[in-house]
Amino acid sequence: VGLAAVVGSAAVISACQEKLTSPAECPGLCPGGPQTLFETVLSPLAGLDSSFHTYVAPGQGSALLVSSGLAASEDRAVYRFVTRQDSITVRDTARAYTVDSVLITLNLVARDTLVGGLKVMLFRIPPAVDSTATFESVDPALVDANLIDTIAVPDSVHSGEIKTVLRGSAVDRAAIPPGTGGVLAMGLRVTASAPTGIRVGSLAGGNAATFVSYLTVDVPDTGSVRHQFLSRATEFNTFVTQNRPLPDPTLLTVGGDSSSRSILRFELPAQLRDSATIVRATLELIPAHPLLGLPGDPAVLEAHAVLADLGAKSPIATIASNPLFVVTDTIPDGTTDTLRLEVTRLVKLWQASTDRPPAIFLLLQPEAATFTRAAFGSSNPASPVGPPRLLVTYQLPFPFEIP
């Protein structure tokens, strides 16, 4: 029994768990002293913060812009549909048809939900419209004489399909006369109870407008052969902007119809690069003017880690491949406040790999598909506002060796 008790005691003692944590106060129980934090401010390398433009051409973004009186910009959208042939082959014979009705469908991506009475007006424009179109060449065609239809968008509809069906004599407004190539092109403008804008679907977004014609074919049949429809997708789309602002070379521009991007290059001090533990790094950007956009539809400012510094064509981390190294923040409409992006992981990346340049690429999403265009102060001496700042909070190695 005695032996069993002894063995039992040994087993109990041997199986005990450790619990080491106890409270402490400095300096008595702080070997090495308290953990000290430091702060520093880094500025971009002078002359090496630059903006690059036209990464995505208007119309190649995920949406098209249409606006009326919006402070950010005045825009018109343009769709050109795939050619609709003027006959249909039935039983090896090309046969004429008559159009009974037409369905035109648009995709509303975003609107200012606080502005009611939204109407989208569709106008026929010359079918030769292409990427050379300008506001000045498109807008004069958006007159009543060319009106196809007006789509009244209920205030409760914030996004999704909006459509119009033309029947009877209204079909003539979308008619494609024989011998004109079978192409329908249309321009969009909007009206509402107040200045506003909308974003509508595009080819790149996979939700561009569609044009469906319901036909009666000239055949002695009463079934499906006689009653057919032709669906035509968008072949080309774009939007045009009135008085396109040219990017100011003294500023860092991101977004806008030019889909500008900017790169900021820094030099990480040796103390930070070698041995510091980065606790927080914040990129501060000072707007050069109010950052106007579509109210209720904020753009997203993204800061990307640069994988290799090749200037405008630098490969960057993407949300799909390196989501940890992309920082995002929304830009409220009209803000003039300094924008702050927490780029701690990006700065830590500069420490972790000497192959990664200490640079940040800024861009605005959705590119070439947002009303917002941001311009920030740069290191250029002519910049009207101050340059970006990188605020870094860090710890130096803890002096463990202090007994």
Add this chain to the structure above:
Amino acid sequence: VRRVILLLLLAGTPAVGAAQSSQFGVRGLGLPGRSLSVHALATGGSFGLFDPESSLNPAALAGFPALTAVFSGMEDFRHVENPAGTASVRESRFPQMAVGGQIRRYPLALGLGFSNYTSRDFTLATADTVPLRDILIPVHDTVTSKGGLSDLSIGVAYRIQEHWAVGGSFHILTGTNRVSAHRSFADTVYQPTSQNSEISFAGVGVELGMMRSFGPRFAVAAIARSDGRARVDRDSADVSRVDLPYTFGLGLRWQVRPKLTLASQGLFRTWSGANSDLLEQGGTGADNTFEVAFGGEFTPDVRRPARRPLRFGVRYGSLPFPLVIGGQAHEFGLSIGSGVRFAQERAGIDLGVEHVWRAAGPYSERAFLVSVGVTVRP
């Protein structure tokens, strides 16, 4: 034999257990170990200089009756108090292992020992606020250390006639502190930090010891030891040197009755030699230490002295590394224990319980140290 195997397995089960010290081992090199077997711990350490299973006196190796292996484990149940609060902590450690025995046909005994020289195991948690970007941010810090210095010794004892034994030993002092510091912020936009490092130590020491019996009932033991200087590296980079102490000890043993033996010992260590080194590195320095112990062993059956003896002891001493400059800590301990031998005395278990009080200014702690020792004589 099965019991021996079973006990060895039991003792070896928590292989990941680590040494632990106390809040008074946070500074300097940590809390000094005692190099005592469970047998000697149960007597407050008073028999340490005469105990071959301890690693205090190389001359005591002459007391091994045969080849013997000793392994001890300790569980520490501690209540800590300091200005930051209180906590109950619990740790496991394996502070002492030894193998030794007589060399046939020679009056020589040889021994190998593995002792805890200092242990610096702790996890300290603090809370504070720090001003960052003009805002006070609450932070929580923890500093953790695991490890310490171990004392690997090889000793030899030589018996001269019946009453004298002298011995010498060589000590390798080595060990690593795996240290880490963590900080988390109440504002999660500040990323938590974690830093790790290894502080390693290396040094050597030599020791001389003697035992002298004056008849069958009285004996005296003494030691002198020098541990030289320890080299301190951080992550393999040489950062400093620390003077280690000289140790002087004297012990007395007196068999008052056939059933009762009393013993006492005193140890003095010149830790103040490390004072300037530690201060120079930003530490709180070091002070000389002493320890006095008194204890006894009561044997109910003198014909079978290994059958459930009652051991008891008391000790008082000082600790070398103050938490604040000039605030040397002291400790007081009461201990009791017993043991059994079985398998024709080829195996045995010793148990010891010590209640320890340590204090220095507003810092104090009390602990129950429960020790189990396993002895095997194959």
